[in-house]
Amino acid sequence: MANSISENQYVQGPLSFSESHRSFRGDIRGRYVRIFKQAENAQLVLAEVEVMTQVGTNVARGKVAIQSSDHYLDTGVEGPTDYALAIRPEGMPKAVMLFAEFLDEKVTTNVARGKVATQISEHSGAVAARAVDGNTSGVWEENSCTATGSERNPWWQVDLGDSYDISEIKIWNRTDCCGDLLRNFHIMVSETPITANSMSENQYIQGSQSFSASTKSFKGEKKGRYVRIFKQADNAQLVLAEVQVMAQVRTNVAKGKMATQSTIHRNAGAARAVDGNTSGVWAEKSSTATGSERNPWWQVDLGGMYDIREIRIWNRTDCCGELLRNFHIMVSETPITANSTSENQYIQGSQSFSESNKSFKGDKRGRYVRIFKQAENAQLVLAEVEVMAIPDEQSTEAVANHLLGNGRAQRLFELQSYGKLTLDVMRIDGWKNLGRNANYFVNDARGYQGAIVEDAKNLNPNVDFSAYSIFYVVCPPGFNHISGAGGVRFGDDGDLVHGVIFGGGLYESPYTLFVHETGHTFGLPDVYPGRPNYPPENPSRHFLRAGSWDVMSSAGNATGFFGWHRHKMGWLDTHRKTYFESGTHEIVLTRLSSCCGTSMAVIPVGMAENPSKVFVVELAEPVIKFTNSDLIRASIFEMSENDGVLIYSVDATKPTKADPFIVYSKALESVQQAPFTTGSSFAEIQRFNKWASQMMEMAPYTTGDIFSNEEAPMNVEVLEKIGSGPNSSYKVKITVNEPTAANQ
Structure with missing residues (x-):
């Protein structure tokens, strides 16, 4: 919803008031109520909103509410002051x-990953299989991109191994350069091998496609086994980082499971209907049959709970196909003990068919599937029953x-x-x-x-x-x-x-x-920039702000929270933190992950009890490394360049996504510009991001280093590292500058 004032106004405005509360009366029907200010650099603060009906009921209380951005930070040093949205339930949440x-939009699976991929030619060892290896990185040096040579009508193709109902194809681009190569390409889907670059048929999306961003999704509905991406051009190259083909995958969870039925006719036991043989010829001993009786039934126990999306039933084909008339299909989470049609029906009402097979689609969760006929002196005959459910990996x-x-x-x-x-x-x-x-x-x-x-x-x-x-x-x-x-x-x-x-x-x-x-x-804010300015005026002003040092900045690499966040949540005990307003102090900082000792030093700016800004000194925590999307915990002690003292600031005057957190990286102290030409293209921005991220990974200060910054009210000297491994600590000297007009 946009901030439109041309329509949907409850009371013609704009409106203003300064009292404790005010009532606005009108007469309009609706579900959503929005209050907004049409202004630049504005903040909206509300104590309570009640939406009253004609009978005097507040229909807003307890309903879902959202807002355009989060709250301001609270830098109070007196203890674990709540953030504006912090949840502090009694006991555990x-x-x-x-x-x-x-x-x-239903549950889908990438059916292309690991499948056989081919391409017209190969450039510099960039084989076709790289585009289905699960690695979406668009950085050439990481060996995840595929590339053809420069030629006429280059193409890349994957054989899915079977036909699928394809609902989406996602394509990842190269990001370190050359993103503009993905222009004027076509996407084709076919159930048979594609042997020519025909555009008259098999197109998944009509017309040529182009994009230069890191990834783009193409949605459509087409059944097929082969997916081809090609460019219809002369002397052209095709480069792909990854291709995902999303389809609804369903698994027959009934095959081989325990089946029972009300009675057995001529040894045609219930297990025949889940043996994988769909033949409806009686002589081939694949059909099951009950005797002629009242309310005959057949049932399978799937052995576990499944989200069932389709039930396929095969009929007897050499005769008697008309016996599959007026039957019911039931699905239940618990054993079915009576032939009740008032509940547990997978498809409402009785069903009938005389063809060789029929599919019944529905959406029900259960473990037991029963087929029964509600009739006197009736017989139930089935050739096969398949219960198609969401596979285990999508459960x-x-x-x-x-x-x-x-x-x-x-x-x-x-x-x-x-x-x-x-x-x-x-x-x-x-x-x-x-x-x-x-x-x-x-x-x-x-x-x-x-x-x-x-x-x-x-x-x-x-x-x-x-x-x-x-x-x-x-x-x-x-x-x-x-x-x-x-x-x-x-x-x-x-x-x-x-x-x-x-x-x-x-x-x-x-x-x-x-x-x-x-x-x-819990009220913790994002600590990454909402709208990073690029190119930066000065990289030493910390383009990535917090790097990967807090999970609220980089959800992918950080292993935990800043000491400041632990402090705000009331997790860090008082004796684990100390505050310096003046003087020179030598202290030993222990790791936040340790059991005891001082782990965080705080230097306030402004009023000591409620400063506008604080600087925090603590020890760096480990980060996480990734290999093909698999998590590998990398000990900080195996990555010495990431070990050391971390220094950052928290600014209470800045709202979320306006850079309230800044980590001061040692690696950026003397850097005035990136060591390469910067521009505004997507590839150049990605290149800069990677460089800046590497600089932030080297943020910690180690033995012999001195931190000094014009924005900081103190200097920090790292004197020595004490011990090694997870129990190691650092001795530091913190000298707090005399208050100035800038940091009063």
Whole structure:
């Protein structure tokens, strides 16, 4: 929703008041209420908003609320002062995780990864397989890009190994240079091998395509086995970093499972219907049959819970096909003990067919599937039953385990809080359909993040949400509009509840993304720039601001939180931190991950009790390294260049995404400009980002180094490192400058 004042106004404005509260009366029907200021550099502060109906009911209380940006930082040094949105529940926070699909965005899988890929030619060893290796890096030196030679009509192709209903194709570009090569290309999908660059048929997206960004998604609906990308041009080169082909994959979870039936006719046991043989010829002993009786039934126990999307039934074909008439299909999470049609129906009403097979599509979660005929003196004959479900790797359990890092996310909170916070996440299994297309929430539903949270909650009426202080909504991989976003809700009891929506980005992200977004529910802000200026006037002013040193900055590489964030959350005990307003002090700093000792020194700027800015001195914590998306914990003691003393500032006068955090990198002290020509193209920005990131990785100061900065009210000298390994510490000397007009 844009800040339009040409329509949707409840009261013609603009409006103003300075009293404690004010009432605005009107008469308009709606679901979404927005209050906004049309101004530059403006802040909006509200104590409470009530939306009253004609009968005097406040229908806003407890509903999902969102805002354009977050709060200002609080640099109070007197203790763990709450952030504006901080949740401080008595005891430990409880969270619930829900899973929501859309009518047009369902759970999909990349069916191209690891498949056989070919291309017209090969340039400098850049083989076709690199585009389906799972590595989306567009940096040539990382050996993840494929490239053809310069020639007429270059092409790249992947054989998926089987036909799939393809709903999306994602293409990653080279990013360190040459991104403009992905221009005027075509995407083709075919069920048979593509032998010519025909554009008259097999096009996945009509017309030629172009983009220069790092990645782009192309959505369409086409069934096929072969995917080809080609450029119709002379003396052209085709370069790709990665290609993902997204399709709905369903697995027959009934084959070989335990099957039973009401009676057995002529040894035609129930297991024949799940033996994988779809022949309907009786003599081939693949059909099952009951006797002629009242309400005959056949049932399979899938052995576990599945999200069932389709049930395929094969009929007897040599005769008697008319026997499959007026039957019911039931799916249940618990054993089915009676032939009840009032509940558990997969498809409403009785079904009939006389063809060789028929598919029944639905959306129901269950373990037991029963087919029965509600009739007297009836016989049930089946050749085969396939129960097509979301495969295990796409199950809500698997997605949740990925999101949580198989428990590592909860463990991180426990370690970072020194045991003061245990995050209990309750998983409500099963993909629930929101009943609308994704575009409804993105384009039509004003405040769509809140609408998704609210509608997902309504799909689970049996869940008592008052028992939880946080809830997460996980969306399918194709929902690329967000990778993590939040909506705030106040419950009926006044407690703050925060919902986090995870979209397509989570499937390619480490568990620290979950930690990052959960940090927002505690009121922790993003500490990366919202709109980084490029090219920077001076790289020493810290383009990346916080680098990878805090999970609220780089969700991918950091292993935890700044000491300042631990302080604000009340995790860091008083004896673990010290404040210096003047003088020279020699102290030994222990690691934040250790059990004891002083781990954080704070130098305030301005009023000591409520400074406008603080400088923090602490020891650097480890980072995470990635190899083909697999997490590898890299000990800081194996990466000596990252060991040392970290110095950063927190500015209370700057809101989130306006650079309130700045890490002062030793590597950037004497750098006035990047060591190469900078420009404004995507490739040049990416190149600069990589260089700046490397500079921030080398931020810590080590033995013999002296920190001095015109913005800082102190100097820090690193005297010596004491010990080695995880129990090592650093002795530092901090000299606080005399107060000046600049830092009063």
